[in-house]
Every structure is written in C-alpha cells, then in structure tokens.
Amino acid sequence: MRASTVNVLFTSVGRRVELLRAFRKAYADLGLRGHIVAVDVDPLAPAFREADRTYIVPRISEAAYVPTLVEICRREGIRLIFPLIDPDIPVLARNRQELEATGAKVVVVSQEAATTTADKWLTYLFFRQLGIPTPRTWLPDQIQELDLEYPLFIKPRFGSAGKGAFRVNNRRELDFFIHYVPNPIIQEFLPGPEITSDVIADFEGHIMAVVSRQRIEVRWGEVAKGKTVYHPEIIQYCVTIAKGLGAIGPITVQCLMRDGQPYFTEVNARFGGGVPLGIAAGVRSPHWYLSLAAGLPVQVPPLGGYTVGLYFTRFDDSFFLTEEEYAQISGRRV
Numbered sequence: 557m558r559a560s561t562v563n564v565l566f567t568s569v570g571r572r573v574e575l576l577r578a579f580r581k582a583y584a585d586l587g588l589r590g591h592i593v594a595v596d597v598d599p600l601a602p603a604f605r606e607a608d609r610t611y612i613v614p615r616i617s618e619a620a621y622v623p624t625l626v627e628i629c630r631r632e633g634i635r636l637i638f639p640l641i642d643p644d645i646p647v648l649a650r651n652r653q654e655l656e657a658t659g660a661k662v663v664v665v666s667q668e669a670a671t672t673t674a675d676k677w678l679t680y681l682f683f684r685q686l687g688i689p690t691p692r693t694w695l696p697d698q699i700q701e702l703d704l705e706y707p708l709f710i711k712p713r714f715g716s717a718g719k720g721a722f723r724v725n726n727r728r729e730l731d732f733f734i735h736y737v738p739n740p741i742i743q744e745f746l747p748g749p750e751i752t753s754d755v756i757a758d759f760e761g762h763i764m765a766v767v768s769r770q771r772i773e774v775r776w777g778e779v780a781k782g783k784t785v786y787h788p789e790i791i792q793y794c795v796t797i798a799k800g801l802g803a804i805g806p807i808t809v810q811c812l813m814r815d816g817q818p819y820f821t822e823v824n825a826r827f828g829g830g831v832p833l834g835i836a837a838g839v840r841s842p843h844w845y846l847s848l849a850a851g852l853p854v855q856v857p858p859l860g861g862y863t864v865g866l867y868f869t870r871f872d873d874s875f876f877l878t879e880e881e882y883a884q885i886s887g888r889r890v
Contacts, residue, residue: 562590562849565634568641569594569603574832576606582842599886605875622651629658642716646670663805665825673823691743713739718777746812754834757803764856767834778829783867784837838862
C-alpha cells in the first residue's frame with residue numbers, strides 16, 4: 557500500500573546538515589510529501605536549520621528521553637526514526653516496541669547487535685567468530701606478561717567519534733594511557749589507509765548496497781576529505797558483517813589496510829558522517845528509504861555499482877540566529 561506522506565525523525569542531529577539536505581532532495585525527486593523532524597539537546601545544533609520541525613529533548617541518559625520521543629512520534633506522525641550518534645542506538649533498540657507502537661519504524665539493529673557494536677571488545681570477538689580479519693586486540697589485564705611490539709593503538713572500549721584514541725610508542729606511554737583512557741582496549745597499530753564502508757540494508761535486513769570510501773583527512777572524528785574506492789574483498793566482508801549482525805537500515809564498517817589486506821576495527825550502526833560521498837557516488841540511500849516507507853518501487857545498482865574515484869572535500873559554513881529565533885528554538889519542547 558502506498559503512503560501519501562512519510563515523516564522522518566532524526567535523533568541527535570548535531571552537524572548533519574548534508575544528510576538532511578540529501579533527504580530533502582529525495583523528497584523532491586520522488587514527488588513525496590513529508591516533514592523532516594529533528595531533535596537535539598542543543599538549540600544551536602546546525603542541522604536544526606535544515607529541518608521542518610525541531611524539538612529540544614532531554615539527554616539520552618535521562619528517563620524522560622524515550623517518552624519524549626514517543627510523544628514527538630505521535631504528534632508528528634513519524635514513519636521512520638534514524639539515530640545519528642552511537643549512544644542513541646542501544647536506547648532506540650531497547651525501546652523499539654514502545655516507539656513502534658506509535659506507527660513509526662525504528663531503523664536500527666536489534667538490541668543484541670546494538671550491544672555488540674557499542675562495545676569494541678565484543679566487536680572484536682564478533683569479527684573473530686565470523687572469521688573476519690581484525691587487528692590483534694587485548695584488554696589491559698591480558699598484556700602484563702606479553703612482549704608487545706610497538707607502536708600500539710589504545711582507545712575506549714565504549715568510545716565514539718575517535719575520542720580518547722591514541723598511538724602508543726613504548727611501554728611508558730602504554731602504562732600512562734591504560735589509566736588515562738576509560739575502559740581501554742589495546743590493539744596492534746596498523747598503518748592504513750583507513751577505509752570506511754556504508755552498508756545499506758532494507759528494513760528486513762536485505763543488503764541493498766555497499767560503498768567504500770578512503771579517509772584522506774579527518775577532523776573531530778569525522779571525515780573532512782575522502783574518495784570512493786572499490787575493493788571486492790572489503791565489499792564481501794561487509795556483507796558478511798551486516799548479515800551476521802542482522803543489520804537493519806544503514807551501518808558503517810571501518811577497516812585499516814596493511815599490505816593490501818583489510819583488517820576490520822569497528823561498526824557504527826547508523827549513517828556515517830561521510831555518507832554524503834556515497835550518496836553522490838550513486839548509493840542513493842535517502843531515496844531508497846523514503847521509497848520503501850512509501851511503498852514505492854526501489855531500484856538499486858548491482859553490488860559495488862557506484863562511481864569509484866569520486867573525491868569530496870568539506871568546508872565550514874554558518875547559520876545565523878537572532879535572539880528571538882534562538883529563544884523560539886530553545887523553547888520548542890514537548
């Protein structure tokens with residue numbers, strides 16, 4: 557049955573202006589009606605300026621967060637919910653039934669998969685179980701008697717956006733960072749380059765596309781310059797990972813290269829920050845998700861069928877708000 561209107565809710569929109577613009581273009585291209593609804597804790601979230609409706613919500617850790625989302629879904633007639641930061645994923649997965657009782661589709665992985673992807677140690681064990689190449693990885697209590705080769709890499713077990721991740725050059729630095737980084741894991745250091753793949757699954761877990769992009773420059777944990785690449789082995793490993801997780805919607809899979817071989821490190825079960833590059837290369841995921849929700853036919857290219865060697869480079873832009881506009885956004889609560 558075809559739906560006449562598809563309203564989409566993005567949680568924790570932050571700086572994701574390009575993604576919202578891509579969805580707006582998809583509405584226009586499809587001739588589909590609908591509102592883009594955005595929520596965040598910060599009235600100055602830049603992506604608010606690209607949304608049709610905006611709400612200030614409690615923090616993810618607060619008890620009122622999910623009830624607030626439920627009320628917004630009912631009020632706005634939401635059909636699709638997409639998380640845009642990692643901490644949102646397990647919360648939405650855990651509260652799927654309550655949110656979907658409003659008529660919305662929560663486009664996230666299962667609660668079990670959300671737990672796996674949120675925990676870098678469990679992700680490592682998951683890769684090992686699937687036979688996916690991954691860097692050697694240890695917990696702090698596993699390395700005391702090991703003769704380790706440096707450099708190493710240390711990062712928070714439950715980290716996000718590259719925060720708290722450091723190269724470790726010797727034992728003295730390792731001893732320091734083990735106590736400095738919260739709940740750390742230690743990995744062998746791989747030289748790169750780093751390849752990030754956007755894996756696009758439908759609402760039943762069928763893989764529609766995989767598009768890989770090489771990070772050339774990163775700022776604030778998000779790619780600032782990059783290019784699309786094609787590596788058939790990476791594509792197939794990404795499909796295996798997505799099927800192993802039971803992926804629903806978009807996931808982002810990261811790997812590092814060494815001697816032409818990919819070693820997989822993380823999965824972010826959401827749209828990645830660099831997804832606009834994949835969209836420009838032909839993986840038109842906003843069009844596909846809106847079409848699926850509206851009951852429209854979806855045509856996807858063959859797996860790996862995207863423009864290779866497409867570069868992108870980002871720049872900063874600004875929005876300006878008057879005191880009155882700021883006050884209006886700040887007061888837009890449920």
